[in-house]
Amino acid sequence: MRSLIDFDQMTLEEWGELYDLAKDIMDNPKKYADSCKDKLVATLFYEPSTRTQFSFQAAALKLGAKVIGFSGTAGSSVSKGENLKDTIRIVAAYSDLIVMRNPSEGAAYAASLYSRVPIINAGDGGHLHPTQTLTDLTTLTALKGGAGGHTVGFCGDLKNGRTVHSLIKALVRFPGNSFVLISTPALRIPDYVKKVLEDSGASYREENSLEACIGDLDVLYMTRIQKERFESEEAYKKEAGVYILDAKKLAMAKQSLIVLHPLPKVDEITDEADEDPRCRYFDQAEFGMYIRMALLLTLLKEGKEASQPAWPRSNTDKSCGNPRCITKTEGYLPKLEDNGRCVYCDHALI
Ligand code: NCD
Numbered sequence: 001m002r003s004l005i006d007f008d009q010m011t012l013e014e015w016g017e018l019y020d021l022a023k024d025i026m027d028n029p030k031k032y033a034d035s036c037k038d039k040l041v042a043t044l045f046y047e048p049s050t051r052t053q054f055s056f057q058a059a060a061l062k063l064g065a066k067v068i069g070f071s072g073t074a075g076s077s078v079s080k081g082e083n084l085k086d087t088i089r090i091v092a093a094y095s096d097l098i099v100m101r102n103p104s105e106g107a108a109y110a111a112s113l114y115s116r117v118p119i120i121n122a123g124d125g126g127h128l129h130p131t132q133t134l135t136d137l138t139t140l141t142a143l144k145g146g147a148g149g150h151t152v153g154f155c156g157d158l159k160n161g162r163t164v165h166s167l168i169k170a171l172v173r174f175p176g177n178s179f180v181l182i183s184t185p186a187l188r189i190p191d192y193v194k195k196v197l198e199d200s201g202a203s204y205r206e207e208n209s210l211e212a213c214i215g216d217l218d219v220l221y222m223t224r225i226q227k228e229r230f231e232s233e234e235a236y237k238k239e240a241g242v243y244i245l246d247a248k249k250l251a252m253a254k255q256s257l258i259v260l261h262p263l264p265k266v267d268e269i270t271d272e273a274d275e276d277p278r279c280r281y282f283d284q285a286e287f288g289m290y291i292r293m294a295l296l297l298t299l300l301k302e303g304k305e306a307s308q309p310a311w312p313r314s315n316t317d318k319s320c321g322n323p324r325c326i327t328k329t330e331g332y333l334p335k336l337e338d339n340g341r342c343v344y345c346d347h348a349l350i
Helices: 012-027 051-062 084-094 107-112 130-144 162-171 191-200 210-216 233-239 281-300
Strands: 040-045 066-071 097-102 119-124 151-155 178-182 204-207 219-222 258-260
Touching: 012 130, 012 281, 040 051, 040 084, 051 066, 051 097, 051 119, 051 130, 051 281, 084 097, 084 107, 097 107, 097 281, 107 119, 119 130, 119 281, 130 162, 130 219, 130 258, 130 281, 151 162, 151 210, 162 191, 178 210, 204 210, 258 281
Parallel strands: 040 066, 040 097, 097 119, 151 178, 151 219, 178 204, 219 258
Antiparallel strands: none
């Protein structure tokens, strides 16, 4: 495995090895303090982030690596109009690994085509967020004994929440999971994620009401309404504040429930509910740093390609139907399809 664009690329055996490494790092942090001391990690965050960016920077520094990067494009050549391909070629020449977050869907995959060093997808628009998925799987494994056999409720912005898309795609690979998708009709999961659920044969249902199903859940994955991905303030306001987890609803839930949240949270969990010991999102964030340490250690071992990789040629004349796809703004990218879907962002081609 060179780059991590999607959790799909990892076998469950590789996942198990990564978890074991993270566990060893948690138990023996000193052992790893210098393990990447000759490495340089670049964090290119084209979109704001606190948790994910700091979590990667902390992970790299705790392994003894050095870190460079930007947060927001204002101070970088991107603001002068530099394309993604050139930025990546330059940064790959300077560093040993690139962690990237970008608002366009499929951007991390696009970057991986032009990079001599591993790319880690730290979020590509509303598409995927595989290291949050690793964080979530680590939390389930540490707190619930494994990532299978659970009834998992996802609540909130299931349309725009990339952490939800990535985690559902991962959880269908673990036996015994069933899914309750709690959202308003306007914020249901995208069709391609629904197709993943249908193809997997896992049982799932869509719900409007959190009260109606909270008692069935082993895991409740709360999410914020992704304000920045709405077309207008009015459109956002229609959806804001619909799902609030409070003490009254938690009283209807199992004692063994755990509540997760990728964070940041806004108003979807009340302060009173926040104090309930079943809310484990701060532990979740900490687990995220350890699994990212394990990931960095694993990918940094592979070293850098001696020369620029050959990038693929277009295999279709069709265009991606997703206006937020990276192919809409980076015109040089080859058009790539697999089974009628865009290889960059998974949406249907037209
Ligand atoms: C999430 C993200 O960026 O997608 N946060 C995170 O990575 N910790 C969730 C969010 O922004 O709502």
